[in-house]
Amino acid sequence: MRRLFGGKKEPGPPPPSLTDATDTVNKRTGVLEEKIRGLDKQLLTLKTQIKATRPGPAQNRIKQRALQILKQKRMIEQQRDQLEGMAWNMEQASFAHENIKTAINTSQAMKGGTAALKAEMKNVSIDDIEDNLDDMADLLDMTNEIQEAMARSYGVSDDIDEADLDDELAAIDEQLALDDELGESETPAYLQDEVAAPEAPQPARPISSNEQVDEFGLPMVAN
Helix, strand or coil: CHHHHCCCCCCCCCCCCHHHHHHHHHHHHHHHHHHHHHHHHHHHHHHHHHHHCCCCHHHHHHHHHHHHHHHHHHHHHHHHHHHHHHHHHHHHHHHHHHHHHHHHHHHHHHHHHHHHHHHHHCCCCHHHHHHHHHHHHHHHHHHHHHHHHHCCCCCCCCCCCHHHHHHHHHHHHHHHHHHHHHCCCCCCHHHCCCCCCCCCCCCCCCCCCCCCECCCCCECCCC
16 A cells, blocks of 8 residues: 555655854865875975976976876865855854844844833823822922921021121221231230139238138127
8 A cells, every 4th residue: 555655755854044054164174184294295205306307208297296286276276265155145144043043032132021010000190100200399399388487596686787797897897997906916805705804912921710701701809
């Protein structure tokens, strides 16, 4: 029956990735590079032999050998250049593939973040926020009023005008001028301390405990 209708084909091995294919091409390029270096060594040896050989059949044979090696080198270099071009194209394709994967992951992450933001925004009320801000503004105004009330001065007249200010400034100027006339050694009257009361006169001699004294603490004179 399978021969008539055909059986289900078994899946083959997965295709190689761009990275694996690039590595394979780079390895082949490395092998060709080794061959080119080996041919260069042979050419250097033949060059030395040509210089050491006199012109003639022997030198011509060496030159023919050098030409064959040079042709082989050019062919291998062409193969190497082709492989390097293939590797470059695959690296570009791999780079583009990685960029696409990054873009897809970024888009999915942004999509998930947008959905989460929408879900959170459902719990947010703009009206509540505005009301809270208005309440905060009212509280700040009340706080300012309380501070102004606490800082209010009492017992100071509010009827002071510019004329009073001019008189006060003139008085200060006169006082400063007076201070300059008195000099630094004299102190203005309004800055002087209260004059100390005179001390009571001291008796000329010691007073014994049996003697009587008057109201000023002096010994009384007998009549």
